[in-house]
Amino acid sequence: MRDTRSSRILFQIGAILFALIITTLVLFLAGAQPFAAYKYIVLGAVGSWDVVTNVLVSWVPLLLATSGLLVTFTVGLWNIGIEGQITLGAIFTTWAMRLLQNSGWNPSLILVIAMLAGILGGLLWALLAGALKTFGGVNEIFGGLGLNFVATALNIWLIFGPWKRPGVASMSGTLPFDRSLWMPIAVGSSRLTPATLVIAIVGIIAVYAMIEGTYFGLKLKAVGRNPKSAYIMGIPTWQHMMASFAICGVFAGLAGAVQVTAVYHRLIPSISSGYGYLGLMVAMLVGYKASLAAPVALFFAALNVGSIQLPIILKLDSSLAGVLQGTLVLFVILGHGVRAKLLKKTKVSS
Amino acid sequence: MRVELRGITKCFGSLRANDNISLSVPPSTIEGVLGENGAGKSTLMKILSGFYSPDSGDILLDGKKVKIDAPADAIRQGIGMLHQDPQDFPPLKVIDDFILGKKGGLLPNRKNAARDFRELSSRFDFSIDPETYVDSLTVGERQQLEILRLLWLGARILILDEPTTGISLPQKEKLFATLKKLASEGMTILFVSHKLEDVEALCSRATVLRQGKLIGSMEPPFDTRVLVEMMFGKEVPQEPKTQLQVGTTVLSVKHIDLDGIRIQIKGVNLQVRAGEVIGLAGMEGSGQTLFLSACAGLSQPVGGSFCLDEEEKEMTGRTYHEFRKKGVAYLPAARLEQALIPGLSLTEHFILSEGMRGFFIDRKKSEELAKSRISLFNIKGKPESTVESLSGGNQQRALLALMRDPLKLILVEHPTRGLDIESTIYIWGKLKERCARGTAIVFISSDLDEILKYSDRVLVFFAGKVTPPLDANTLSVERLGRLIGGKDWDTLGTEAAHA
Numbered sequence: 001m002r003d004t005r006s007s008r009i010l011f012q013i014g015a016i017l018f019a020l021i022i023t024t025l026v027l028f029l030a031g032a033q034p035f036a037a038y039k040y041i042v043l044g045a046v047g048s049w050d051v052v053t054n055v056l057v058s059w060v061p062l063l064l065a066t067s068g069l070l071v072t073f074t075v076g077l078w079n080i081g082i083e084g085q086i087t088l089g090a091i092f093t094t095w096a097m098r099l100l101q102n103s104g105w106n107p108s109l110i111l112v113i114a115m116l117a118g119i120l121g122g123l124l125w126a127l128l129a130g131a132l133k134t135f136g137g138v139n140e141i142f143g144g145l146g147l148n149f150v151a152t153a154l155n156i157w158l159i160f161g162p163w164k165r166p167g168v169a170s171m172s173g174t175l176p177f178d179r180s181l182w183m184p185i186a187v188g189s190s191r192l193t194p195a196t197l198v199i200a201i202v203g204i205i206a207v208y209a210m211i212e213g214t215y216f217g218l219k220l221k222a223v224g225r226n227p228k229s230a231y232i233m234g235i236p237t238w239q240h241m242m243a244s245f246a247i248c249g250v251f252a253g254l255a256g257a258v259q260v261t262a263v264y265h266r267l268i269p270s271i272s273s274g275y276g277y278l279g280l281m282v283a284m285l286v287g288y289k290a291s292l293a294a295p296v297a298l299f300f301a302a303l304n305v306g307s308i309q310l311p312i313i314l315k316l317d318s319s320l321a322g323v324l325q326g327t328l329v330l331f332v333i334l335g336h337g338v339r340a341k342l343l344k345k346t347k348v349s350s
Numbered sequence: 351m352r353v354e355l356r357g358i359t360k361c362f363g364s365l366r367a368n369d370n371i372s373l374s375v376p377p378s379t380i381e382g383v384l385g386e387n388g389a390g391k392s393t394l395m396k397i398l399s400g401f402y403s404p405d406s407g408d409i410l411l412d413g414k415k416v417k418i419d420a421p422a423d424a425i426r427q428g429i430g431m432l433h434q435d436p437q438d439f440p441p442l443k444v445i446d447d448f449i450l451g452k453k454g455g456l457l458p459n460r461k462n463a464a465r466d467f468r469e470l471s472s473r474f475d476f477s478i479d480p481e482t483y484v485d486s487l488t489v490g491e492r493q494q495l496e497i498l499r500l501l502w503l504g505a506r507i508l509i510l511d512e513p514t515t516g517i518s519l520p521q522k523e524k525l526f527a528t529l530k531k532l533a534s535e536g537m538t539i540l541f542v543s544h545k546l547e548d549v550e551a552l553c554s555r556a557t558v559l560r561q562g563k564l565i566g567s568m569e570p571p572f573d574t575r576v577l578v579e580m581m582f583g584k585e586v587p588q589e590p591k592t593q594l595q596v597g598t599t600v601l602s603v604k605h606i607d608l609d610g611i612r613i614q615i616k617g618v619n620l621q622v623r624a625g626e627v628i629g630l631a632g633m634e635g636s637g638q639t640l641f642l643s644a645c646a647g648l649s650q651p652v653g654g655s656f657c658l659d660e661e662e663k664e665m666t667g668r669t670y671h672e673f674r675k676k677g678v679a680y681l682p683a684a685r686l687e688q689a690l691i692p693g694l695s696l697t698e699h700f701i702l703s704e705g706m707r708g709f710f711i712d713r714k715k716s717e718e719l720a721k722s723r724i725s726l727f728n729i730k731g732k733p734e735s736t737v738e739s740l741s742g743g744n745q746q747r748a749l750l751a752l753m754r755d756p757l758k759l760i761l762v763e764h765p766t767r768g769l770d771i772e773s774t775i776y777i778w779g780k781l782k783e784r785c786a787r788g789t790a791i792v793f794i795s796s797d798l799d800e801i802l803k804y805s806d807r808v809l810v811f812f813a814g815k816v817t818p819p820l821d822a823n824t825l826s827v828e829r830l831g832r833l834i835g836g837k838d839w840d841t842l843g844t845e846a847a848h849a
Contacts, residue, residue: 213710215701218694222702226691233684233691233702234674235750 007163011339015331023320030187032316040313041321045306053192057263059194059301059329060200060254061086065279066293068251069209073288074211075244076224081144082252083130083276084151085122089256090271091155097177097260098163103224107180115257122253123246125151130245134238140245156269173268183262200258201294203251208290220244254278278304281329287336300325331350351412352376352507353398353538358407360393360547360848365768366392368404369562375555380539382553384546386581387634387796390562393540395509400424411507425451430505434512436492440485440744447484448499458538463502466488470498470527474528489612490521497528503675508532509540514548515612515635515813526552542579544633546574547834552788578831594835597624600659600758600790601645607653610640613814617654619817620809622759624788627781629795629805629822632834636811638794639814645792647678658758677758683767685745685803690737694718696748697733703752707813727751728776742774760784778804786831798827798834812836 029032045055060295065082072079079085096117100110125147132143160169183193211217222230223240231237259271282300307321354374361370375381383389385481396402398409402420408415408577411427418424424431438449448467449458484492493513500508510529514522529552533539543549549556550572558580559569565580601622608615615637624626631637637748643649645656655666658676665673670680682688690699697720701711704719720733727745731740737748747768753760765781766774770825781791782804795801801808807819810833817833832838 025565081777209710215709215711218698218701218711221698222694225693226687229691230702231670231690233699234671234679235702236671 008341011335012332015335016328019324019328020033020218022331023324026323027316027320030316032314037310037314037316037320040309041303041306043174044309045302045308049188050190051305053148053186053189055298055302056197057191057193058305059298060196061258061263061273061275061276062282062285062301063200063204063249063276063294063297064255064258066282066297067204067290068248068255069283069289070207070211070288070293071220072077072248073283074217074224075134075220075241076227077241077244078141078280079126079129079245079248079282080276080280081126081147082248083272083274083278084144084148084257085125085129086256086272086276087123087148087151087155088125089118089153090260090267091158091251091256092253093118093268094158094174096180101177101181102203105226110181111183111261114261115254118251118255118257122251122256123249126245126249127242128210128250131244133245134242145280152269155267159267159269171269173264173266174270176264176266181261182265183199183258186295191263196258196262199254204290204294205255211290216243245290247333278325281325285329285332351536351538352599353429353540354409354410354836355394355398356408356410358394358397358401358404358409360397360404363460366562368397371559371562371563371564373557375538375540377531377536377538379555380533380553382549382556383542383559384544384549384556384577384581385559386544386798387478388561388582389559389730391559392511393562394559395431395511395540395542395627398424398507399429399509409478422451425500425503425505428504429509430500430503430507431509432493432496432500432513434513434515436489436496438484438492438496440483442484444478444481444482444487444495445480447495448502448697451499451503467498470501470524474498474531475524488517488518488521490525493517493521493525493820494528499534504573506536507538507540509542511542512544512635513541514543514545524546546577546832546834546837547574549577550574553660554580574832574835574837578828578835581835582827582831596626597788597790600624602657603645603654604657605654606641606644606651606656608637608640608644608649609652610637610649610814613637613640615641615814615816618809618816621754622792624758624790625785626783626790626806627804628790628792628819629801629808630792630811631795631798631801631808631830632811633798636834637814637816638811639763641811641816642763642792642794643680646678646761648669648680677756679753679757679760681749681753681760681762681765683833685742686738689749690745693736694732696724696729696731696740696762699737699748699752703754723751743769743777746773746777747780750777756787757784758790760789760791762791764795765793766795766797774800798830801830802827803808810832810834812839815839817842 024034027037044051046052065086069079069082075323093114096114097110100113129140129143129147132138133140142162159173163174170267183195186192211220219235220240222233222235223237227237255275256271259273260267278300282293282297286296302321303321303324307318310316310320355371355373356754357364357744358368358371369396371778383391393402400421400423402669403419409418410416416427418427424751438532439450445460445464445467445749464480471478476498478487478491478495484495487495499659513525517525529539541549541553548573555567555569556572556576558565560581560583568577581719599621603618603620606618618641630642632638640649647665647668650667655664657663658665663676686692697716700720700723701716708728717733724731727747727750729740729744729751731744737745740748746765766777769777785791803827805822808830809816809819809829812834813836
């Protein structure tokens with residue numbers, strides 16, 4: 001086999017087919033009609049203007065998380081701690097809003113401060129993971145995982161402790177903020193907030209420009225591909241790793257802030273909604289290329305939103321979207337592995 | 351057991367690591383296998399012990415043809431290999447490490463194993479506690495453990511790869527006594543080494559490999575001169591060197607002590623002057639790399655000091671990046687692992703190595719830069735070629751092209767290893783151009799001709815010992831070979847060149 005564009009595309013189409021086959025098998029095992037399920041997912045994602053805006057609402061935090069992860073992947077780090085970083089962003093945002101909600105300040109100003117607070121929260125949590133890695137020798141995967149648990153615990157404690165609803169604490173989170181403190185919603189839509197959409201789009205463009213067009217991005221790539229050589233070439237390696245953690249933390253914090261100010265309008269126990277892990281999958285699926293992140297994240301968001309109706313219509317669990325997303329990533333990565341092996345064989349025998 | 355190799359050939363790409371080697375070793379023999387780095391010793395031993403399979407040729411044990419596809423096959427046939435780095439399990443207990451590899455049973459029979467272990471160790475007068483952990487043993491004791499383990503598994507042929515590196519003198523004596531005893535009991539021993547004195551003290555025959563070919567064998571009494579000539583080849587007449595224009599000191603090394611993983615170096619003194627070339631000779635792992643990397647701040651000395659520029663800049667304890675800012679460049683031997691970044695293009699490498707001003711990359715300007723460097727250094731590749739797609743020679747050219755200008759000092763590991771003649775001449779031409787402009791070069795090479803041809807002064811490393819700087823014009827290949835093999839060190843003091 002030769003390393004051509006067509007062989008690459010062939011393998012990706014194969015991966016999608018395999019993912020569909022596996023998902024279809026799962027549906028059969030669950031006793032469901034596969035084609036009906038696929039139909040309702042599609043309808044649930046693009047069937048009406050309202051569901052389309054719901055997809056966009058879900059796309060924003062996912063794209064923010066993916067953008068941040070592209071930076072850490074570029075420098076060769078597995079920032080699995082992004083979930084905790086999103087959570088801390090949400091906590092800091094909630095904290096700022098609680099402090100300011102009765103101050104009588106302009107709501108826009110409060111929202112801006114709340115977003116900045118979210119950025120700070122994500123940044124601090126990411127730098128903690130980075131410091132553990134750089135100065136403590138703790139692998140970022142283990143450090144990040146540990147910090148995720150700490151973040152979740154902190155979140156639950158706040159919801160059931162200091163920030164509990166008047167009267168009785170509840171799994172449904174803290175008391176919602178006043179409507180004046182919601183991110184402004186687009187006319188003709190029930191949930192879409194144009195400001196966050198702009199932030200997410202500007203964010204992914206900035207990440208793309210940074211990785212592909214700047215000296216800093218090239219240095220990140222160099223460190224990610226071979227830290228030893230990068231060091232010999234005069235690039236400070238751990239400083240670049242810390243910088244990429246910081247950038248990812250900013251994006252994660254923003255995602256958390258969006259969840260609080262534009263989606264839930266309060267702090268809930270599962271405030272990160274798994275967007276961090278989903279972002280990892282999107283980044284892997286696009287092969288860490290920023291140019292493809294936005295459409296693939298949109299597709300994943302559509303799958304998520306599209307499957308929300310499944311329990312009601314077909315009595316299927318909405319986690320079906322997860323099955324499809326997971327198998328897709330698995331087969332694409334498997335395809336890369338098999339292809340690389342075949343290419344190596346061809347090279348040896350020729 | 352008699353070991354016979356017939357016409358063994360093994361190629362790695364275009365390199366013939368073993369070229370039609372035939373060798374027969376009778377029982378009760380300790381056969382020394384000599385050769386410089388890359389001569390093919392390790393490849394041959396790895397074929398015999400099942401790590402590699404030969405492209406062609408046969409292995410015969412006691413006249414019977416055998417097929418050895420894996421190390422487990424080898425030990426089943428009675429061939430045990432003691433590797434240069436002990437292949438054991440530091441987190442395990444000695445007794446558990448000992449049992450590993452033994453066939454049979456779901457549950458290991460520790461009691462019997464421990465009894466056998468004690469019996470075997472008392473036979474050779476080893477004193478290892480079977481209940482202690484492997485990582486608490488010295489390198490010598492770990493070697494003893496490996497020998498016991500191989501014997502217990504039924505080895506009747508023992509291969510030892512550079513076993514005297516990293517062990518103490520008493521341990522070496524004990525090892526030699528053990529090997530002699532084993533040989534007297536009928537064991538066949540293959541002793542791979544580059545240390546002439548070890549081979550002379552121990553072996554009942556010595557066989558020399560050079561560039562993949564078997565050059566010849568010798569029985570005691572050994573003639574060191576002949577062995578050195580077999581290992582390194584005949585003396586090549588040197589062209590007279592142009593008289594060196596000695597400049598000011600660019601690096602002074604004062605009483606530097608270094609602590610490596612397996613090797614310690616004590617009290618090295620050296621003044622490197624502008625425009626001169628200093629060659630570091632010695633078998634691999636004798637301390638040259640440790641010394642060279644310390645000169646760049648890549649590893650830190652435990653004693654002594656480094657100064658740049660006529661003692662003006664005390665550099666001891668500084669990082670490599672500070673050395674780099676002061677005009678020191680380091681070129682590692684592992685080009686793709688330590689010097690270049692696979693996946694990035696030549697253009698991207700040139701962008702990274704140039705001073706980076708501004709925020710966004712100027713694509714057009716960087717492409718022009720890459721094009722001009724590629725033609726200037728005659729690299730066979732395009733600006734967008736990734737570095738791993740280039741041949742070794744072109745990677746080395748790229749490394750030279752990436753060096754900044756001007757530089758005070760260039761430190762190079764094996765500047766021409768694996769390169770063809772044309773690239774070798776080209777690369778030294780480029781390096782000498784730098785010298786003419788006042789840059790000093792310190793390089794490591796295991797090629798003696800390269801050392802003698804290009805150096806002005808030479809430092810020889812042997813097991814962590816370092817000679818004073820020797821004048822390359824008065825050195826011969828033979829004398830260098832003897833020093834590398836650990837000979838003549840006691841008479842050195844009187845003839846050091848102007849240090």
